Amino acid sequence: MMLISKVRRTIEKYSMLEQGDKVVVGVSGGPDSVFLLHTLKELREDFNLTLIVAHLDHCIRGVESKMECRFVEDMANRLHLPFEAKSVDVPALKKSEGASTQQAARDARYEFFMDTLKKFNAQKVALGHNADDQAETVLMRLIRGAGNKGLCGIPPIRDGIFIRPLIETRRSEIEGFLRENRIESVIDSSNRENVYLRNKVRNNLMPILMKEYNPGIVQNLIHTSEILRKEDEFLEKLVLELFPRICVSRGKGSLTLNILYLKDLEGAMQVRVLRKAVESFSGDLKRISFKHLESVMKMLSGEGANKSLNLPRGIIVEKRYTELIIRREIKETLFYYSFSEIPHCVRLKEIGKEVDFKVIPQKKHLNLNVDPNVAFMDYGQIKFPIVMRNFREGDRFQPMGMEGTKKLKDFFIDNKIPKSIRREIPLLLFDNLIAWVMGIRIDNRVMVRECPAEILQVRIF
Known part of the structure; x- marks a missing residue:
C-alpha cells in the first residue's frame, strides 16, 4: 500500500482530483492502466470518486485487440464498475487524415475519452503514463530537436481534465505491485517491436544509457522536465498578459497580430506568442512543430511587406505590412x-x-x-x-x-x-x-x- 500512498501524494501535489469527481479511467489492459484502475479504486472513498472504465480498440492487432477488450470488460465487471468501449479503424483514419499511425491512434483515443466524459457527465480522464514514459518522452523530443516547451515532457494535468496520477511512479514499481498482489494484466505485443521511435528508445537506447553512462538517467530526465515546466509556466503567464495587446483582432476565420508590437519582444517571447496565436486560432498545436514557428520568425524578420507561409492542417500565416494574419486556406471561388x-x-x-x-x-x-x-x-x-x-x-x-x-x-x-x-x-x-x-x-x-x-x-x- 506504500505505492498507492505515493500515487496519492502525486494526486495531491498537482491537485488532480476534487471531492466527488466522476473519473473516466483509460484502461488498455496493460500493467500501467490496470494498476491505475486498482489504485483509484483503493482511493475512491477518500475522494468520494465515481469511476468509469473506458477502453478503445484501435483495430490494429486483430484478434489480440479483441481479447484485450474482453479482458478489460471482465475486469470492470469484477470490480463492479461501468464499462464503455468503442472500436475505431485507426489504419483507415491514418490514411484519410495523412497522419502517422501513432498520431491517428492518439487522436482517436482523446476523442473517445472526451465523448465518454460528456456521456457520463464526468469531470476528469485519468491516464496511465508513468515516470519512465516521461523520461522516454523527454529523450525522444530531444532527439527530434524540440524546443523548451517540448522538453517539459508530459504534463501531469492538462486542460483541467486529463490527469496522470502515475507520472512520478516508476514502471518497475508498478510491475512489482501487480506481481505481489497477483493482479493480471496483458502485454501489447507491438511494444516489443522496434518499429516506432518510442520502442527503440525504451528497448534499445535507454538500457544503454543506464548501463554505460548514468544509472540515474530516468530521474535526471524527469528532474530536467520539472525544471523546464516550472519556467514554462512562468513564461506562459507573461504571454497571457502580453497577448491581448498584440492580438488586435480575432474573428471566426482569422486572427491578427500587430507585427510592430511583436517585434518589440525578445526572440524567445516572440516564439511563445506565435505559438499561443496558432493554438488560439486552431484550438490545438497538432502537427505544429518548433521548426514551423521558426519559419514564421524568419518570414517576420525578412524583407517584403506581403509574404505567406503554409503550415500543416491548412493553416496560412500571412505577413501584411504591419499585420500578421493567421487564417485557414481558402479555396478560390470564381463568380x-x-x-x-x-x-x-x-x-x-x-x-x-x-x-x-x-x-x-x-x-x-x-x-x-x-x-x-x-x-x-x-x-x-x-x-x-x-x-x-x-x-x-x-x-x-x-x-x-x-x-x-x-x-x-x-x-x-x-x-x-x-x-x-x-x-x-x-x-x-x-x-x-x-x-x-x-x-x-x-x-x-x-x-x-x-x-x-x-x-x-x-x-x-
Missing part, C-alpha cells in the same frame, strides 16, 4: 453575374455578400461620401450588361480623381490590399467598364458630376 437591366438585389453567395440597386432623383445636398460600402453613380453613364465578377489579371480602371487608367493590380498594391483577398473583392462593371471596385473606389468616368437627372445608388452588405 460572374450578368444583367440586361438594373437588378433590385443580388446575392453573391460565393463570398457571402448582397448588393442592392436603387435609382434615386438628384438632390442638392446629397452626401456622396457617407459610407464606403455605398456608391453613387451617374445614371446616364450606365451601359448594359451590368456585370459583377472577380478581379482578373489585366483589369484596368480609372480611380476617381485620376486622369488616366491604372492597372487594378497596381491599385491593390498601392492600397495595401493583400493578394490573398483580392479575388474576394467584387467588381461592378457597366459593359466592359469597371465602374466600382466595391467597397473601395468608384471609376472617375461614372462619378456624379453637376446635376444629373437620376443617380444610381449601389450598396454592398
Whole structure:
C-alpha cells in the first residue's frame, strides 16, 4: 500500500482530483492502466470518486485487440464498475487524415475519452503514463530537436481534465505491485517491436544509457522536465498578459497580430506568442512543430511587406505590412453575374455578400461620401450588361480623381490590399467598364458630376 500512498501524494501535489469527481479511467489492459484502475479504486472513498472504465480498440492487432477488450470488460465487471468501449479503424483514419499511425491512434483515443466524459457527465480522464514514459518522452523530443516547451515532457494535468496520477511512479514499481498482489494484466505485443521511435528508445537506447553512462538517467530526465515546466509556466503567464495587446483582432476565420508590437519582444517571447496565436486560432498545436514557428520568425524578420507561409492542417500565416494574419486556406471561388437591366438585389453567395440597386432623383445636398460600402453613380453613364465578377489579371480602371487608367493590380498594391483577398473583392462593371471596385473606389468616368437627372445608388452588405 506504500505505492498507492505515493500515487496519492502525486494526486495531491498537482491537485488532480476534487471531492466527488466522476473519473473516466483509460484502461488498455496493460500493467500501467490496470494498476491505475486498482489504485483509484483503493482511493475512491477518500475522494468520494465515481469511476468509469473506458477502453478503445484501435483495430490494429486483430484478434489480440479483441481479447484485450474482453479482458478489460471482465475486469470492470469484477470490480463492479461501468464499462464503455468503442472500436475505431485507426489504419483507415491514418490514411484519410495523412497522419502517422501513432498520431491517428492518439487522436482517436482523446476523442473517445472526451465523448465518454460528456456521456457520463464526468469531470476528469485519468491516464496511465508513468515516470519512465516521461523520461522516454523527454529523450525522444530531444532527439527530434524540440524546443523548451517540448522538453517539459508530459504534463501531469492538462486542460483541467486529463490527469496522470502515475507520472512520478516508476514502471518497475508498478510491475512489482501487480506481481505481489497477483493482479493480471496483458502485454501489447507491438511494444516489443522496434518499429516506432518510442520502442527503440525504451528497448534499445535507454538500457544503454543506464548501463554505460548514468544509472540515474530516468530521474535526471524527469528532474530536467520539472525544471523546464516550472519556467514554462512562468513564461506562459507573461504571454497571457502580453497577448491581448498584440492580438488586435480575432474573428471566426482569422486572427491578427500587430507585427510592430511583436517585434518589440525578445526572440524567445516572440516564439511563445506565435505559438499561443496558432493554438488560439486552431484550438490545438497538432502537427505544429518548433521548426514551423521558426519559419514564421524568419518570414517576420525578412524583407517584403506581403509574404505567406503554409503550415500543416491548412493553416496560412500571412505577413501584411504591419499585420500578421493567421487564417485557414481558402479555396478560390470564381463568380460572374450578368444583367440586361438594373437588378433590385443580388446575392453573391460565393463570398457571402448582397448588393442592392436603387435609382434615386438628384438632390442638392446629397452626401456622396457617407459610407464606403455605398456608391453613387451617374445614371446616364450606365451601359448594359451590368456585370459583377472577380478581379482578373489585366483589369484596368480609372480611380476617381485620376486622369488616366491604372492597372487594378497596381491599385491593390498601392492600397495595401493583400493578394490573398483580392479575388474576394467584387467588381461592378457597366459593359466592359469597371465602374466600382466595391467597397473601395468608384471609376472617375461614372462619378456624379453637376446635376444629373437620376443617380444610381449601389450598396454592398
